[in-house]
Amino acid sequence: MTEQKPRGAPIRGRLAQGAGLLLAASVLGRVLAMASIAVLGRLLAPEDFGLIAYATIGAEILRVTGGRAFTNALIRVPEIDQSHIDTAFTLGVLASFASALVLAVAAAPLAAWAATPALGPVLTWLAVIAAVEGLRTPRFTLLARELRFDWAAAADVFGRVVLYGTAIALAFAIGDYRAMLAGMVLAAVLGTGLTHLATPGTLGFSLRRWRDCLGFGGWTMAHRLTAVLNRNIGALFVGSYLGLGALGAYRIALNLLNQLFQRFTQPIDRMVFAGIAHRARDRAQTRRAYLDAQALVFGCMLPAGVGVALTAPELLRVLAGPQWGAAVPVLQILAPAMAVGLLGAGARGLLQALGMARLIFLREAGMMVVALPVLWWGVSRYGVLGAAAAGVVAELVGLALLLPIVARQLGGTIGEMLRVGARSALAAGAMTVAVVAFDVFVISADAGRDFRPALLALGLKAGLGAAVYAVAHLVFWQLAGRPRGFETIFAGLLTSALRRLRRG
Numbered sequence: 001m002t003e004q005k006p007r008g009a010p011i012r013g014r015l016a017q018g019a020g021l022l023l024a025a026s027v028l029g030r031v032l033a034m035a036s037i038a039v040l041g042r043l044l045a046p047e048d049f050g051l052i053a054y055a056t057i058g059a060e061i062l063r064v065t066g067g068r069a070f071t072n073a074l075i076r077v078p079e080i081d082q083s084h085i086d087t088a089f090t091l092g093v094l095a096s097f098a099s100a101l102v103l104a105v106a107a108a109p110l111a112a113w114a115a116t117p118a119l120g121p122v123l124t125w126l127a128v129i130a131a132v133e134g135l136r137t138p139r140f141t142l143l144a145r146e147l148r149f150d151w152a153a154a155a156d157v158f159g160r161v162v163l164y165g166t167a168i169a170l171a172f173a174i175g176d177y178r179a180m181l182a183g184m185v186l187a188a189v190l191g192t193g194l195t196h197l198a199t200p201g202t203l204g205f206s207l208r209r210w211r212d213c214l215g216f217g218g219w220t221m222a223h224r225l226t227a228v229l230n231r232n233i234g235a236l237f238v239g240s241y242l243g244l245g246a247l248g249a250y251r252i253a254l255n256l257l258n259q260l261f262q263r264f265t266q267p268i269d270r271m272v273f274a275g276i277a278h279r280a281r282d283r284a285q286t287r288r289a290y291l292d293a294q295a296l297v298f299g300c301m302l303p304a305g306v307g308v309a310l311t312a313p314e315l316l317r318v319l320a321g322p323q324w325g326a327a328v329p330v331l332q333i334l335a336p337a338m339a340v341g342l343l344g345a346g347a348r349g350l351l352q353a354l355g356m357a358r359l360i361f362l363r364e365a366g367m368m369v370v371a372l373p374v375l376w377w378g379v380s381r382y383g384v385l386g387a388a389a390a391g392v393v394a395e396l397v398g399l400a401l402l403l404p405i406v407a408r409q410l411g412g413t414i415g416e417m418l419r420v421g422a423r424s425a426l427a428a429g430a431m432t433v434a435v436v437a438f439d440v441f442v443i444s445a446d447a448g449r450d451f452r453p454a455l456l457a458l459g460l461k462a463g464l465g466a467a468v469y470a471v472a473h474l475v476f477w478q479l480a481g482r483p484r485g486f487e488t489i490f491a492g493l494l495t496s497a498l499r500r501l502r503r504g
Contacts, residue, residue, distance in 0.1 A: 025152075025153030025154070025156045025157050028157050029156050029157055029160045030259045030260065032157075032160045032161060032164050033160065033164065033255075033259045034256075034259065034319060035164065036163075036164035036167060036168060037252065037255065037256065037319055037320055038319050038320065039168045039171065040167060040168065040171055040179075040180065041252065041319065041320030041321050041323075041324060042320070042321045043171040043172065043175060044171060044175070044176065044177065044179075044180075045176075045245075045248070046244070046245045046246075046248030046249055046252075046323065046324075047244040047245050047248060048176050048177040048180075048248065049177075049247075049248030049249075049251055049252055050239060050243070050244030050245065050246075050247035050248040050251065051116070051118055051119065051122060051177040051244060052177050052180045052181070052251075053235055053239065053247050053248065053250075053251035054119060054122060054123075054239065054247075055122045055123075055125075055126060055177075055180070055181055055184065056184075057228075057232045057235065057236070058103070058122075058123060058126045059126055059129060059130075059184060060228045060231075060232065061225065061228055061229075062096070062099050062100070062103070062126060062129065062130035062133075063130075063133060064221060064224035064225050064227075064228055065095055065096070065099050065221060065225060070087075070088045070091045070092055070095075070138075070213040070214070070221075071088045071092070071138040071141040071142065071213075072141060072220055074088055074138070074142060074145075074212065074213065075141075075142065075144055075145050077212055080142075082202075082204075083206055083208045083209050084209045084212060084213075085138050085139060085142070085201075085203070086203060086204040086205065086206035086208070087206050087207055087208055087209040087210055087212070087213055088138040088209075088213050089137065089138050089203045089204075089205070090205045090206055090207055091207075091210065091213055091214070092134050092136070092138070093134050093135065093205075095134065095221075096130050096131060096133060096134020096135075097130075097131055097134055099127075099130050100127040100128070100130040100131040100134070101127070103123055103124075103126055103127040103130065104123075104124055104127040106123070107119075107120045107121075107123035107124045107127070108120050110123060111123070114239075114240075116244065118177070122177070122181060125181055125184075125185055128185060128188075129184060129185055129188040132185075132188045132189055132192050133188050133191070133192055135192050136191075136192050136195045137195045137196050137199055137201070137203060139195075139199035139201055140152075140155075140195035140196075140198055140199045142199075143198075143199065151198045151199075154198075155191060155194055155195070155198070158190070158191070158194060159187045159190075159191045160187075162183065162186055162187040162190050162191075163183040163184060163186075163187040164183065165183070166179075166182055166183035166186050166187070167179045167180045167182070167183035170182055170183070219358045219360075219361055222361045223358075223360040223361035223363075223364050226361060226364035226365055226367075226368060227364050229368060230364055230367050230368055230371065230394060230398075231258070233368070233371060233372070233375060234250070234254075234371075234375055234379075234387040234388070234390060234391050235247060235250055235251055235254060235387075237375045237376070237379045237387055238250045238379060238383075238384060238387050241379050241380065241383075242379070242383055242384065246326070246383070246384055249324060249326040249327045249330070249384065250327065250330055250384050250387060250388075252320060252324055252327050253316075253327035253328075253330035253331045253334070254330070254334070256308070256315075256319075256331065257305075257308070257331070257334055257335060257338055260301070260304055260305065260308065260335075260338075261301060261305065261338045261339070261341075261342065284411075286410065287410040287411065287412055290347075290406070290410060291412075291416070291417070291420050292489055294343070294344075294417065294420050294421070295420040295421065295424075295485050295486040295489060296486060296489050296490065296493075297342055298342045298343060298420065298421040298424055298486070299421070299423075299424040299473075299485075299486030299487075299490065300486075300490070301339060301342050302339045302340075302342065302421065302424050302425065302428050303424075303427070303428050303431060303465065303466070303469045304339070305335045305336055305338055305339025305340075305342075306335070306336055306339060306428045306431060306432055306465075307431070307435075307461075307462060307465050307466075308331055308335040309331060309332045309335040309336050310432065310435045310436065310439070310461060310465065311435075311457075311458050311461050311462060311465075312328045312329075312331040312332045312335070313325075313328050313454070314454040314455070314457045314458035314461070315331070315458060316328055316331070317450075317451065317454040318451065318454050318455050318458055326384065329384075329385055329388065330384060330385070330387075330388045333385070333388040333389060333391075333392060334388050334391050334392065337391065337392040337395045337396065338395060339428075340395070340396070340399065341395045341396075341398065341399050343399060343403070343417065343418065343421055344398070344399050344402045344403065344406070347360075347402050347405075347406050351405070351406070351409065356405075356409065359405055363398065363401045363402055363405065364398075366397070366398075366401050367394050367397055367398040367401070368394075370393065370394060370397045371390055371391075371393065371394040371397075374389075374390040374393050374394070375387060375390040378390045403417055403418075420485060420486070421486075423473055423476040423477060423480065423485065423486070423487075424473065424486060426472065426476050427468075427469045427470075427472035427473040427476060428469060430468055430469070430472040431465045431466075431468045431469040431472065434464055434465065434468040435461050435464060435465045435468075438460070438461060438464055439461065442460075443457050443460075443461070473486070473487065474487070
């Protein structure tokens with residue numbers, strides 16, 4: 001029996017529903033992550049966060065070299081059968097177990113090279129995580145063929161509850177990096193089991209359909225690996241040059257931004273890829289679906305990024321505690337740049353759906369070529385601030401490489417892609433002026449030093465910023481003639497959510 005792509009339901013409506021579900025799960029996951037930072041930031045030392053940084057970077061690398069890239073390739077195949085599923089599973093097991101073996105063998109030498117003995121056990125447990133996640137069933141990822149994202153949303157929330165719940169509980173008991181590591185291992189084991197519970201079925205070993213998996217899947221793995229390296233290479237430079245303490249401060253800032261941006265946009269890429277793959281030949285509809293997703297993400301996340309930069313001292317004091325002052329300038333430098341980078345939100349999903357994973361890889365590789373010398377110079381001269389500045393350069397270069405590719409594939413223009421975020425950018429500018437003026441003329445310079453004044457200042461600045469952004473957005477929308485864009489898409493999603501609540 002073959003599995004076919006779903007037909008009949010309007011793609012825009014199903015994509016909107018999928019986006020709403022995945023974004024809701026993503027928001028809940030971010031809340032859990034922020035809560036964990038609030039607790040762990042006060043219980044663990046910066047050096048512990050430095051070790052965990054190495055662990056999470058390693059886990060990301062191992063995750064993208066596992067089997068999910070091969071399964072994603074099958075989403076684009078018109079019809080699949082059991083042999084496709086078995087082949088994706090086999091390739092995933094082989095890739096994951098090979099990565100685990102290499103890491104286990106290299107753990108002790110890498111720890112000795114880094115002069116960090118605790119790194120050896122961390123890398124060994126990462127090898128265990130890689131092997132466990134290689135046993136995930138491909139059927140779980142293939143739910144996206146039916147534009148079903150309910151289990152994906154549930155799995156995301158479940159994994160974070162297990163990870164952060166375990167880490168927080170053990171942090172009170174043992175008080176070091178092992179708490180977070182234990183949470184990662186348990187989340188991998190239970191998460192893999194959940195994929196089999198959600199999509200049961202027999203699995204076998206086969207390489208019969210290797211061409212369907214390896215061609216597109218290989219380029220997908222390559223671009224995801226380079227993307228992970230691009231996101232984390234600054235942390236690796238900081239750790240190598242400045243030590244675990246500086247790496248911990250840099251990483252906690254980067255974690256906050258990743259929770260806000262990178263992990264928020266992952267569901268959008270997944271939804272765009274799954275949905276547009278069904279209509280890849282309809283260029284006009286593909287362009288409209290992509291621009292809608294881009295407008296929604298940029299309109300929601302740009303004010304969040306600008307807001308993080310404007311409230312960085314108070315945010316870190318309230319969220320993580322008083323010992324993380326070194327992370328404040330990193331937030332202030334990187335947050336606006338990462339927000340601007342969201343003009344490319346959904347682009348990876350779009351290009352994957354069009355079968356152009358190779359172009360995504362070349363773009364990520366180009367970013368790395370630019371970032372490496374800038375990072376080396378910046379970290380060696382200016383330390384953590386140099387790493388943050390290099391991140392800004394890489395983000396802007398990546399956007400400059402991405403937009404022409406997407407515009408050409410959609411048959412549109414770069415100007416059209418920039419216009420979907422124009423009103424959001426103007427509203428964010430109005431928000432910035434209002435918050436900076438409030439900070440200068442009303443907020444005390446000492447407000448960020450103690451918890452209660454910092455919390456009050458954070459609430460006032462965030463509330464003012466959100467209000468000004470919303471009002472300014474509506475004003476600019478009215479002045480533009482009330483066109484289709486972020487305002488109408490957001491209102492549609494909100495209306496749909498309220499209707500579901502009433503029915504429930």
